[in-house]
Amino acid sequence: xxxxxxxxxxxxxxxxxxxxxxxxxxxxxxxxxxxxxxxxxxxxxxxxxxxxxxxxxxxxxxxxxxxxxxxxxxxxxxxxxxxxxxxxxxxxxxxxxxxxxxxxxxxxxxxxxxxxxxxxxxxxxxxxxxxxxxxxxxxxxxxxxxxxxxxxxxxxxxxxxxxxxxxxxxxxxxxxxxxxxxxxxxxxxxxxxxxxxxxxxxxxxxxxxxxxxxxxxxxxxxxxxxxx
Numbered sequence: 001x002x003x004x005x006x007x008x009x010x011x012x013x014x015x016x017x018x019x020x021x022x023x024x025x026x027x028x029x030x031x032x033x034x035x036x037x038x039x040x041x042x043x044x045x046x047x048x049x050x051x052x053x054x055x056x057x058x059x060x061x062x063x064x065x066x067x068x069x070x071x072x073x074x075x076x077x078x079x080x081x082x083x084x085x086x087x088x089x090x091x092x093x094x095x096x097x098x099x100x101x102x103x104x105x106x107x108x109x110x111x112x113x114x115x116x117x118x119x120x121x122x123x124x125x126x127x128x129x130x131x132x133x134x135x136x137x138x139x140x141x142x143x144x145x146x147x148x149x150x151x152x153x154x155x156x157x158x159x160x161x162x163x164x165x166x167x168x169x170x171x172x173x174x175x176x177x178x179x180x181x182x183x184x185x186x187x188x189x190x191x192x193x194x195x196x197x198x199x200x201x202x203x204x205x206x207x208x209x210x211x212x213x214x215x216x217x218x219x220x221x222x223x224x225x226x227x228x
Contacts, residue, residue: 006030017041028052040064048072056083063088069118072099084108090115096143097121105151105181109133114140121145127152136164145172149208150198151179158190162197171201180211192216 003024006015011032019025022042026049027035033054039045040061048065051074062068063086071092073082082100089095090112098116101123109125111132120143127135127150135156138144156162167173178198180191192214199220200207207224 011036014038020044023047025049026051027055030055033057035059035062037061043067046070058082058086060086060088062086063091065092067094068092069094070097070099071095072097074099085110087111089113092116094118099123101149102126105179109137113137116141117143119143122148124149124151127155129155134164135161139164139166142166142169143172144170145174147175148173149177149179151177153178153180153191153194153198156194156197159193159197162194165198167198167200169201171203173200174203174205175208176200176204176206177208178210178212180213190214192218195221 002022004019004022005026005028011027011030016036016038020041021044023044024047025042025045028049028051030050030053033056035050035055035058037059038061039059040063043065044067045065046067047070048068049072051072082102084107085100087110089110093115095116096118097120099121105126107126108128111130113125114137117140119141122141122144125138125148127133135150138150150165153162167176178195191212195209195212195214196218199218204224207221
C-alpha cells in the first residue's frame with residue numbers, strides 16, 4: 001500500500017506502524033488531538049494531509065520524514081489549529097509545500113527555516129527577535145512563490161533588515177501581505193524604511209499592508225500604482 005486515507009477516525013500509533021512504506025497519508029477530519037510519534041517511522045512518506053483534523057500538536061518525530069514534500073494542515077471549523085510547529089522543522093530539507101496558516105501574530109516560527117531551500121509554498125512568516133527567526137530566514141528561500149503574509153514587521157531593523165527577505169529576487173511571488181503590530185508600545189521603529197526595503201519583484205499581482213504608520217510610501221510602491 002502506497003496511499004492511505006483515514007476519515008473521521010481515531011489515530012493510534014499501532015495503526016501507523018503497520019504502513020511503513022506509505023508515500024501518501026491523508027488524515028482529514030480525524031478525531032485525535034495528538035499525532036502519534038510513530039509517524040516518524042514512515043520514512044518513505046512524501047505527502048501528509050492533516051486538514052480539518054483536531055490535531056493540535058505534531059511530534060518532533062515528524063522531522064525524521066526527510067522525504068516529505070508536502071505538509072497540509074487546514075484548520076478545523078471550530079478554529080482549532082496547531083499551537084506550534086516542531087522545533088526540528090529545518091531538518092525537512094525536501095519539503096516543498098507547507099500549507100498551514102496561523103492567524104495568531106504571536107505564533108513563533110521554528111528556528112532555521114532558511115534550511116528548507118526547496119520550499120515553494122509558505123503561507124505566513126512571523127518575524128521574531130531571536131536568531132533563526134529574522135527576515136534573513138526568508139531571504140534564503142529562493143523558490144518561494146504564490147502567497148505569503150509577513151507579520152511583526154515592527155521587529156525589523158530598518159531598510160537593511162527588511163532587504164534580508166530578498167523579495168525583489170522572488171519573481172514567482174504573486175500575493176504579499178505586510179503587517180505591523182497595531183500597537184507599537186516600544187516606539188522608535190522606522191516603518192518607512194522597512195517598507196522601502198521590502199520591495200517585491202515587479203511580477204507581484206497584489207499587496208496588502210496593515211497597520212503601517214509611516215508618513216509616506218516608498219517610490220517602488222508608487223510606481224506600482226502608476227503602472228497597474
